[in-house]
Amino acid sequence: MTRVVLLGGGVGGSMVSNQLARQLKSEILRGEVEITVINESDVHVYQPYFLYMAFDQAVPADAQRPERSVLNHLIKLVVGHAERVDRDANAVVMGDGTKIPYDYLVIATGSRPAPETIPGLVEGGHIFYTQEGALKLRDALAEFKGGRIVVTVGVPHKCPVAPVEFTLMVRDWLNNRGMQSSEVFYTYPIGRLHSLEPVANWASGVFQERNINSQVFFNTESVDPEKKTITSLEGDTVSYDLLVAIPPHMGQDVIKRSGLGDAGNWIPTDRYSLQMEGADNIYVLGDATNLPISKAGSTAHFEADVVSSNLVNRIRGGRGSVRYDGKVFCFIEAGNDEATYIKFDYQHPPKPQAPTEMIHLYKLAFNKMYWLSAAGIL
Ligand SMILES: Cc1cc2nc3c(=O)[nH]c(=O)nc-3n(C[C@H](O)[C@H](O)[C@H](O)COP(=O)(O)OP(=O)(O)OC[C@H]3O[C@@H](n4cnc5c(N)ncnc54)[C@H](O)[C@@H]3O)c2cc1C
CATH class of the missing domain: 3.50.50.60 (FAD/NAD(P)-binding domain)
Structure with a gap:
């Protein structure tokens, strides 16, 4: 049995786990693979709505769904606060002392x-x-x-x-x-x-x-x-x-308590493989990395594709060689009911264009579509 544990069930954690559950469905049903998401809250929060809440253009209900509802039914969900990662035991230690063992750990604890x-x-x-x-x-x-x-x-x-x-x-x-x-x-x-x-x-x-x-x-x-x-x-x-x-911002305290981060609690991460430096069986994505790229939901999304592909490949006997190219995509609200966007990666800088009403409408639509992308459907 191969145990994959996702520490953090926000943007990155939900996307990786849902992609794994879909691609490894047969292995999970045969009892060969188990996927567990650990999240300290039973509510999944879509943070970009906070910007709109400040202007009374969104309310908390727009930004929240039960965590269980965004996860594939083949995924095990543990709601609780992770105290630390015990690398010697290959386990996540929860606040109540319970140990959740892993063969592969994906850390997506975000930032604050x-x-x-x-x-x-x-x-x-x-x-x-x-x-x-x-x-x-x-x-x-x-x-x-x-x-x-x-x-x-x-x-x-x-x-x-x-x-x-x-x-x-x-x-x-x-x-x-x-x-x-x-x-x-x-x-x-x-x-x-x-x-x-x-x-x-x-x-x-x-x-x-x-x-x-x-x-x-x-x-x-x-x-x-x-x-x-x-x-x-x-x-x-x-x-x-x-x-x-x-x-x-800083990385989460669980990273500090686990001795995995730098002074800001950011985890040293390989910019291409997204493995924690010096750890073959730990992947890091989203805000939690120390990569000098934008900390954004889209970053976590593009990284999730890489991490899930490599995990599926390794669980099936491959080497997991897909590389992250540094891709980030962000809409930019520009006021006056207009928006623009930027897209960039390690090799190509962003080129913001003049804002338009159409892009603003697209950003509003994307905010609603997020729930499909978190669930791994989009
Ligand atoms: C106002 C605002 C606007 C934004 N707008 C955009 C935007 O337009 N586009 C965009 O791409 N990004 C945007 N972002 C950024 C985006 O929300 C984050 O970059 C993204 O959520 C990072 O994903 P993540 O998976 O790394 O972390 P998160 O989504 O933050 O998830 C981390 C998860 O880890 C859990 N966790 C943390 N510590 C523990 C622990 N000890 N035990 C158990 N669970 C734990 C948390 O509960 C959380 O669910 C915005 C953010 C804000 C605040």
């Missing part, structure tokens, strides 16, 4: 915003990267009477373009409510508006057109909720009426 790394941010800022934060921001925007909205970005973070999307959408939102004179101010830690240079160049033109102000080389070091200011490592201070932060 770490607002606690910036003093004053939890008290003084809004973070729409969690459902709770998105709903709080929705209420704050509904009560906003005008002034300066500051969007401050820290790296690394998941969804490479969500901060730019939020900035363009909030500008549109203010204009539609007669608050054209309110200011939108965006800060970014390096010397341009985005880590991907073509996106930075594109955003620079659109920000100028829409009268959005910005400051680069701004690494937010602290927030003063009383004075309503943010101060950067570089020594600059910016005042705000409403602060929206995309704080630097």
Whole structure:
């Protein structure tokens, strides 16, 4: 019996497990293979809806389905918090001490915003990267009477373009409510508006057109909720009426407790095979890797194809030689009911095009279609 355990049943974990269940159906039915997903919640959450929740364009029910309902019936689901991975025993140790043994382990535990790394941010800022934060921001925007909205970005973070999307959408939102004179101010830690240079160049033109102000080389070091200011490592201070932060992210604590990650809890991963460095039977995908590529659902999706192909091939006696080419695809909401997209890989940089209404409609449709892709149908 070959036991495959997926640690994390979010985007990457559900896609890999569903593809394995479909392709290895005969082996599973003969009792030769077992696939187990471990997820700490029995609810599967589609995080891109948080952006829309902040503008009251989506509600929590849009973003949630029972985890069981997105998994093939041949997959075993364990709902619980994994405490650590015990590599010596080839087992995942759960919070209650139960051990779940594996022959192959796939780690897809994602990432989390770490607002606690910036003093004053939890008290003084809004973070729409969690459902709770998105709903709080929705209420704050509904009560906003005008002034300066500051969007401050820290790296690394998941969804490479969500901060730019939020900035363009909030500008549109203010204009539609007669608050054209309110200011939108965006800060970014390096010397341009985005880590991907073509996106930075594109955003620079659109920000100028829409009268959005910005400051680069701004690494937010602290927030003063009383004075309503943010101060950067570089020594600059910016005042705000409403602060929206995309704080630097970290990998999950289970990675730290297992001794598998670097200082940020990111797992050293081979960029082509997606195997954990130095571990032949452990694969990593999605946000959890240390790869210098965008942490996005689409990244996890393309990586899932590689990991599942290689696992099926190895379980059937092959060497598992499919390589990940670094492919990422992201829609970019641009406000005014328009959107564009970027597609890139290790060899080809993104080339953002002019936004259109059609792409915006396609992004809205994709949000609904996600449930088919999580279930491995699309
Ligand atoms: C506001 C916002 C907008 C976004 N928009 C887009 C977009 O438009 N396009 C796009 O491609 N991406 C987008 N993303 C990013 C995307 O959601 C993530 O990159 C993606 O979910 C990563 O997939 P993953 O499988 O690595 O992790 P996740 O989907 O986060 O899944 C991780 C899973 O691991 C589980 N887990 C973690 N620790 C443990 C533990 N100790 N024990 C048990 N289970 C555990 C969690 O419960 C979770 O279910 C957006 C994200 C946000 C926040």
